Amino acid sequence: MRIMNNNGHKLIDRTANYLRTVLGIGFEIAEDDGRKIRLPYYLKVGNLFVECFVDRQKCILMVADELPDGSTLAKRIDDISKTIGIRVILVLENVDAVRRRVLIANRTSFIVPGKQAYLPFMGALLTERGLANVAVVGKQAFSPAAQVMLLSHLQGDSFEGRNISEIATQFPYSIKTVAGAAKELEQAGVCTVEGDNSGKYLHLIAKEEIWDKAYAWLSSPIREVMYCDEMVLIPEALRFKTYDKALAEYTFMADFSGEAVAVYKNDDAVKKLRNNGVLNPVEGSCRVELWKYNPALLAKDGIVDALSLALCYKDSDDERVKGELNNLIKTICKA
Numbered sequence: 386m387r388i389m390n391n392n393g394h395k396l397i398d399r400t401a402n403y404l405r406t407v408l409g410i411g412f413e414i415a416e417d418d419g420r421k422i423r424l425p426y427y428l429k430v431g432n433l434f435v436e437c438f439v440d441r442q443k444c445i446l447m448v449a450d451e452l453p454d455g456s457t458l459a460k461r462i463d464d465i466s467k468t469i470g471i472r473v474i475l476v477l478e479n480v481d482a483v484r485r486r487v488l489i490a491n492r493t494s495f496i497v498p499g500k501q502a503y504l505p506f507m508g509a510l511l512t513e514r515g516l517a518n519v520a521v522v523g524k525q526a527f528s529p530a531a532q533v534m535l536l537s538h539l540q541g542d543s544f545e546g547r548n549i550s551e552i553a554t555q556f557p558y559s560i561k562t563v564a565g566a567a568k569e570l571e572q573a574g575v576c577t578v579e580g581d582n583s584g585k586y587l588h589l590i591a592k593e594e595i596w597d598k599a600y601a602w603l604s605s606p607i608r609e610v611m612y613c614d615e616m617v618l619i620p621e622a623l624r625f626k627t628y629d630k631a632l633a634e635y636t637f638m639a640d641f642s643g644e645a646v647a648v649y650k651n652d653d654a655v656k657k658l659r660n661n662g663v664l665n666p667v668e669g670s671c672r673v674e675l676w677k678y679n680p681a682l683l684a685k686d687g688i689v690d691a692l693s694l695a696l697c698y699k700d701s702d703d704e705r706v707k708g709e710l711n712n713l714i715k716t717i718c719k720a
Contacts, residue, residue: 393433393448399498400446400476404439408502413438428465436471440507445473446496452477455487462493472506482702526604527573529678530558531566535575535599536683536692539592539718549578549585556682573602596718605696606676608650611659612669616644619658619673623648625680626688627697628672635691636709645672647689649679691717 397414404412415436431450438444447465452458458475466473475495480488488495489503496502527535533556538544544552553563567587570576575598576589589595613619628645632638648655655675658664664673674697683690689697695710 396448396476396478396498397433397435397446400496403496403498404502407499410507411438411440415443424465424468428461428468439474439504442506443471444494445469445471446476447473448476452484455484456491458484459488459491459493463491474504482700527569527599527602528566529606530556530562531569532603532606533678533682534563534566535570535595535603536690538589539595539692540683540690543589544587545589546586548580549587552587557679569602570599573599575599593719596714603696605699606647606678606680606693607674607697608677609666609675611664611666611673611675613658613664613671613673614669615663616646616671618663619646619648620654623652623654623681624673625684627674627680627694631688631694632698632706632709634688635694635713638706638709643670643672645674647674647676647680649681650675650677652679 401412401414404410415438433446433448435446436443437446445465447462449458453461462473462475472494475488475493477495477497480495480497480501485501485503492505494504494506496504526532534544534552542555549563549567550560553560556563558566564585567576567578567585570587570589571578574590575595576587578585578587580586590598616624624646625648626634626645627647629638629641630645633640655664676693680689680693683693691713695714698706698710701707
């Protein structure tokens, strides 16, 4: 069932290739069964509709002729889906951050070929690679321990062939936590765990393959952003340069005048500063990022590690920042 739209079919072809070859999702365009879409003119005109099967589930791909604001777009997709009785997936050439957030908030399925596919009916947020793209299948993200282990391995501390008990000694994690993290890495396809009760060992795939394979599971380390007026109130040993200040250290991006530091959200001193009102979520001359894991575990010379920093910019729409960080990532993962 199709309604023609300029260049829409090319976008559908790219979507099919993206789902099949990049994300590994079954995709078939359904045979024309002769039915016609019955929709009000304002919903139907100018749009392209293609009946298909995504992971064996019948859906309608829709290429919109025009894009209203996110809320209107989400409502329009919902109205079409209810009218024709089939799930509708919006196919887009590009999507800005504001529309993306609104579509996700409304659980509106959408695909941006080569970049992102949000398919909540599959229980997943699926995307390929690069900054501003997230991919998750089944599980929403690595645990902090699993992410720390993987980033540590990629940045020079190889865990290849090492015993889980031995790895646990260099982190503030129990053997049980490290074993659980190893299972997550195995589930993501970046390593295998071999051995028995006498000892389990990690065997990881090639470094240059890990980032693309694991990016689906990696998330920004930032739990919350707070502010303060006096950075000296945060003990120096607890704070690490981050955000644009760190970006300027790792890339050719220009520095900015404000201070920005990362701290561990569960540190007792940080909790006390928050309870005392030193840190607040509204205003202040200094940016303070509360991280899910302790930045000290991966930081060097008072600066957060490069890969954690890259993940902080995952939702950035700045093409220059994304380009600089992608070059940095490639350099690190090929080292």
